[in-house]
Amino acid sequence: MKTPPDTVDALIEAWRRVRPDLVTQPLEVVGRVIVLAKSLERSVEVALAPHKLSLGQFDILATLRRQDGGMTPSQLLRSVVLSSGGMTNRLDRLEQAGWIVRQADPGDRRGVIVVLTPAGRQAIDAATDTRFAEAAGSAPPLTPKETQQLAELLRRWLNGVEAVQK
16 A cells, blocks of 8 residues: 655655756655654644643753752753753743752852752653653554664664764
C-alpha cells in the first residue's frame, strides 16, 4: 500500500517543475523532519499547558529531576535538551511558581545552585507522565522493529550533527 502524498511531496514536485537539476532526496528527509518537529513541539506544548509549563520550563524541571541534588545555571545550560535562550527568565518563572529555589553554592560564594522544591518535584512528576503519554500518542505507526530502526537512524544523524557543532 502506497503512502498518500504529504505537504513535502507537493513542494518537492514544485521544485522539480522549476528546477529539475536539483537533487531533492535530502530535502525529502530534512523537510519532513522540520515539519514533524514543529508539529510535535505544538503537541507537547498543548499537552503541558494544563500543568502551566512550557516545553522549555519542562526541560529545566526534568533535567533537575534526573539529577541527584541541584545544578548551577551553567550546568543546566549544558544539560537541557532545548536551546539555552532565556534560561534566567525561565528560572525566574519557575522560582515564582514555587517549583525551584536558588541556593548559595557552598563551593563558590558567588554562585548559586538551582534545586527542585517538593512542589516542583510533584509538578514535574505529573508533567512527565503527561509528556510520556503525549510522546506515545505522537509516535509513528510503526512496528517495534521499525521504531528501533528509525531511532537508530535518527541517533546516527544526530551524532553527526552534534559532532559538527562541538
